[in-house]
Amino acid sequence: MSWLSSEVSNNLLTFKTMFISIFLEALPFLLLGVIVSSLLQWFVSERLISKMLPRHPLLGILFACFFGVIFPICECGMVPVIRRLIAKGMPVYIATVFILSGPILNPIVFFATYTAFRTRPEVVYSRMGLALVVALVIGLLVYRFIQYQPLRFSLDTLYEEDLRDRSHESWTDKLTSRLMHLSNEWFEMTKYLTVGALITALIHTxxxxxxxxxxxxxxxxxxxxxxxxxxxxxxxxxxxxxxASSFVNTFSVGSLLTFLVLGPMLDLKETLMLFSVFKTKFVLTLGAIILVVVLAFSIGWDHIVLRSFS
Incomplete structure (x- = not known):
C-alpha cells in the first residue's frame, strides 16, 4: 500500500505544480488583455471604426487583417463588438476577418507567445504569419460565397437598442456599467483559463x-x-x-501551431457565443471553413516551412 500512496502523492504533486505553473504564467497577460479590451469598448466608437474601413473588398480584408495590431481584443470580447459593427454597416466579410485575426495579430498575444516560446522563435512568427494567411483566405471565401445577412436579429433593432442604452445612461450609470464589464470579463476569462489549465494538468499527470x-x-x-x-x-x-508550450516535447511544432491558430478562431465557448448572435447556417458554415482552412495550411506550413528549422 505504501507504493500506492507514494504514487498518488507524486501524481498530486505533479498535477499541482503543472496547474499552478500554467495558471500563474498566463495570468498577467490575461489581465492585460481584459484591461485593453475594456478600454477599447469604453472609449473607441464603433462608428469611427466603420468610417476607417476601405471600400474596396480586398483592401478592406487586408485592413481587417491588421486591425488587431491597433485594437487588441481577446476573442471572448470580439463577438459583441462585431455584432455592433455589422449593425452599423461593417460588411460581413470584413467583420469575419476581424473576428479571426484580431485575437492573434495583436501585440499582447505576440508578446505572450514570445514569452512562452523563447527558445522556439519560429513558433512565434509562424503563428502570426499563418493567422494572417488563414484570415485573408477565409475573408475572400466569405466575400465570394456568403451573400445573406447572418445576424439573428434585424439591424435596425440592434442599432436602436445600442442608441437607447447609451442615451439614457447618466455618468454614474456609465461608470458602474464599465466597472461591471471589466469585472465580469475578468472573472469570465479567468474561469476559462482555470478550466484550461486544469484539463492540461490532468492530461500531463x-x-x-x-x-x-x-x-x-x-x-x-x-x-x-x-x-x-x-x-x-x-x-x-x-x-x-x-x-501549448507545455506540450513542446510531446507534440510536433506544426501541431502546436494548429492549436495556437485554430483555438482563437474557433473554440467551444466562442461557438456558443456565435450561435447567440448569428444564424445557425452561418455559424456552421464559418466553423467548417475555419477548420478546413486552418488544418490545410498548418499541415502544409509544418511540412514546407517549419522543417527548415528542424
Whole structure:
C-alpha cells in the first residue's frame, strides 16, 4: 500500500505544480488583455471604426487583417463588438476577418507567445504569419460565397437598442456599467483559463507521455488531436501559448501551431457565443471553413516551412 500512496502523492504533486505553473504564467497577460479590451469598448466608437474601413473588398480584408495590431481584443470580447459593427454597416466579410485575426495579430498575444516560446522563435512568427494567411483566405471565401445577412436579429433593432442604452445612461450609470464589464470579463476569462489549465494538468499527470507522443509525431493525427484540444479547452488567446508550450516535447511544432491558430478562431465557448448572435447556417458554415482552412495550411506550413528549422 505504501507504493500506492507514494504514487498518488507524486501524481498530486505533479498535477499541482503543472496547474499552478500554467495558471500563474498566463495570468498577467490575461489581465492585460481584459484591461485593453475594456478600454477599447469604453472609449473607441464603433462608428469611427466603420468610417476607417476601405471600400474596396480586398483592401478592406487586408485592413481587417491588421486591425488587431491597433485594437487588441481577446476573442471572448470580439463577438459583441462585431455584432455592433455589422449593425452599423461593417460588411460581413470584413467583420469575419476581424473576428479571426484580431485575437492573434495583436501585440499582447505576440508578446505572450514570445514569452512562452523563447527558445522556439519560429513558433512565434509562424503563428502570426499563418493567422494572417488563414484570415485573408477565409475573408475572400466569405466575400465570394456568403451573400445573406447572418445576424439573428434585424439591424435596425440592434442599432436602436445600442442608441437607447447609451442615451439614457447618466455618468454614474456609465461608470458602474464599465466597472461591471471589466469585472465580469475578468472573472469570465479567468474561469476559462482555470478550466484550461486544469484539463492540461490532468492530461500531463494521468495520460501516458509515450502514448501522447505516438499521436503527437504523426503528420496528420497530431494536427487533428491538437485541433480537438484547442476547441475543447477554449483558452483565451492571451494565455493559450503557455498551455501549448507545455506540450513542446510531446507534440510536433506544426501541431502546436494548429492549436495556437485554430483555438482563437474557433473554440467551444466562442461557438456558443456565435450561435447567440448569428444564424445557425452561418455559424456552421464559418466553423467548417475555419477548420478546413486552418488544418490545410498548418499541415502544409509544418511540412514546407517549419522543417527548415528542424
Amino acid at each position: 494521468f495520460v501516458s507521455t509515450s502514448q501522447l507522443a505516438a499521436y503527437g509525431q504523426g503528420p496528420v493525427p497530431s494536427h487533428l488531436l491538437m485541433a480537438g484540444f484547442a476547441y475543447l479547452l477554449s483558452i483565451c488567446s492571451t494565455s493559450d501559448a503557455f498551455v
